[in-house]
Amino acid sequence: MTIARVKALNLAWWVLPAGLTMSFVVAVAVGAVYLSPSQVVSALSGQGEGGLAKDIVQAIRLPRALLAAGVGAVLAICGAMLQGLFRNPLADPSLIGVTAGASLGACLAILLGAEVAGGFGSLPVVSISAFFSGLLAVTLVYRVAKSINGTSVATMLLMGIAVTALSASLIGLMEYFADNDTLRRMSLWLMGGLDAASYPRAFLILAVLCGLLASLPGFGSSLNVLLLGESQARHLGVDVERVKTSLIVLVAAGVGTSVAVAGSIAFVGLVVPHIVRLWVGPDHRQLLPLSALAGASLLLVSDTLARTIIAPVEIPVGLITALIGVPFFISLLRKNRGSL
C-alpha cells in the first residue's frame, strides 16, 4: 500500500466516526424545539432531570435518528456490495430496480396481509415480503446483465428500468383493486420517509445492519478478487457461486428491510461508496465499513435538513438525497460514456 493510501485511510477512520457522532448529536438537537448539546447528552444518557427535553429526545428524535443512521448505513453497504458484485461503479439499489422490486413486495404484503396483522404487527410481514421480492429483482437483473467481461452498464440500467416499470404497474394494479382503507395504508407506506420513525422500525433496521456488519469480514477480500472477473476469482481460490449468492441475499435483506421501514430512498447506495472509494481506494475490507459510517452520516444530515429547511413543513428525505445524488450520477455517466 502506498503512503498516500495509508494516510487517507488513517484520516478516514478518524473523520468518519467523528462525523457520524456529530451528525447524530445535531440530528437529535435540531428541530422545532432547539436543544443544547448538554441537554442532548443528558437526555440520551438518562441522567439529570426529566422534563420536555428528555421526552422530545426519547419519544421523537432518538428513534428517528437511529432509523436514519441505520437506513443510511445499510443502503451504503448494499450499494458498495452491488458495485462489487456487478463489477460496475454505477450499480445502485434504486437504479437497478431492487428498491422498486422490494416496494412491490411490501405493497403485496399490505394488500394481502392487511386483515391478518394490523399496526406494527405487520412490520415483519412487510419486511419479509419486501426481502423476497427484492431478492427476485437482484437475481433477475444480475442474470440478464452479466457477461464474461463484467456487466454492461447499458444492460444493467435498462434492466433496472424494466424491473421498476413492471413493479410500478403491478403496484398500480393493486391500488386499483384495493379497498379504501388498504389503499390509504399502501400509499402512506409508499411515500415512506423517516417521519414514521418508531423504535420497532429503528431496531429492525439496526438488527439487519448488525447482520450485514458481521458478514463483512468474510466478503472483503473475496469482493476484491471478484473485481478481476469471475473466472480470475475462481483461479484465485474463491468459491464464486457461494459468494455471489450470499451477496445477493444480503443486499436483498438490506434493501428490503430499509424499504419496509423507510420507503425508497434513492442514491445513497451510489454516492456514498463512490466518495469513499475516491478517498481511500477500492479495497472492500476498508470500503464496506467506511461506507457504512459515511452513509449513516449522510442520511442523518439529509434528514436534519429535510426537517428544518422549511419547518414546520417536512420535505421527504428522498428529495434531498436525490438532489445530492443526481448531479453526481450524471457526472459518473459522462465519465463512463466509453463503456456504454
Add this chain to the structure above:
Amino acid sequence: MALLQAEGVTVSVDNRPLLTDVCLDVDVGELVCVIGPNGAGKSTLLRALCGESAMETGRVHFKGESLASLPARKRARQLAVLPQSNPLSFAFTGLELVALSRTPHSTGTERDRIICLEAMAALDVCHLSGRLYPTLSGGEQQRLQLARVMAQIWRAEDGGDRLLLLDEPATSLDIAHQYEMMRAVRDFARSGVAVVMTVHDLAHASGYSDRILALKHGRSMAYGCPETVLTAENMQQLYGYSVTVVPHPVTGKSLVVADV
C-alpha cells in the same frame, strides 16, 4: 510422468467443434508455446487445460490427478491463469493489484509484499506500484497483470509444483518489453514452473520455447521442438501465407519471415 498431461482434448460449442483430439504434455521447467491463426482454438485449449471449458472427451491430468479434484485454494496456489483481456474499472494501485494474487496464500503481509515486489521487478513494473491501474497504458496494465499471476505462484515452498497458463501476454507490449517479458517467463519456467502460453509472434516461440504446438482448425498440426515445427512448409500450411525460414543472424534459431 509430466506435470501436465492432456490427452485427446475435444471441445465443442453448439455442435461446432472448437478443439479435436489435441494432446500436450508439459513438465516442470518447460515452456510450451501454442501458435496458430486467429480462431484456431488456442484460447479454448488454455481454458480446457485449466478446467474452465468443459471437454467432450479427453483428459487433463495435473500430477496424475484431475485438476477439478483439488480443493479451490490449494489449486490456486499451484495454477495461475492470465486471460487475454483483463478489464478492471476500479482504481487499485499497481501494488494493490499484484497483491490480490496472494489471496489464496496465508503467508503473511510482509512475505507477500516481498514476493509481489520480486515479481514486479521481473517485469519492470516496480515504478508503477503507486500508480492507479485505470490511468495506465495498455502495455503497463498487461505487465502488471502478468506480474500478478506470476506472484500468485512465485515460490515453490508455498504451493509445490506449479503451472502457469498465459493467453497472448505479449499483446500491446513494445518490442523491448516483449523480449524482457519472454525472458522473465522463461526464467520463471526454469525456476520450477510448467508454462503454456499462446503467442502470435513466431520469433517469441522460436527464441524462448522448449516445444511448440501448432493448432489449425482446432486440430494439432505439428508438435515438437521449435526447429522441427517452424519450417517453411509447416508455416505455409498453418497460416496459408507464403513464408521463408532463415536462421537468426545472432542466435541461429529459426526465424520466420513473410514473403512480401
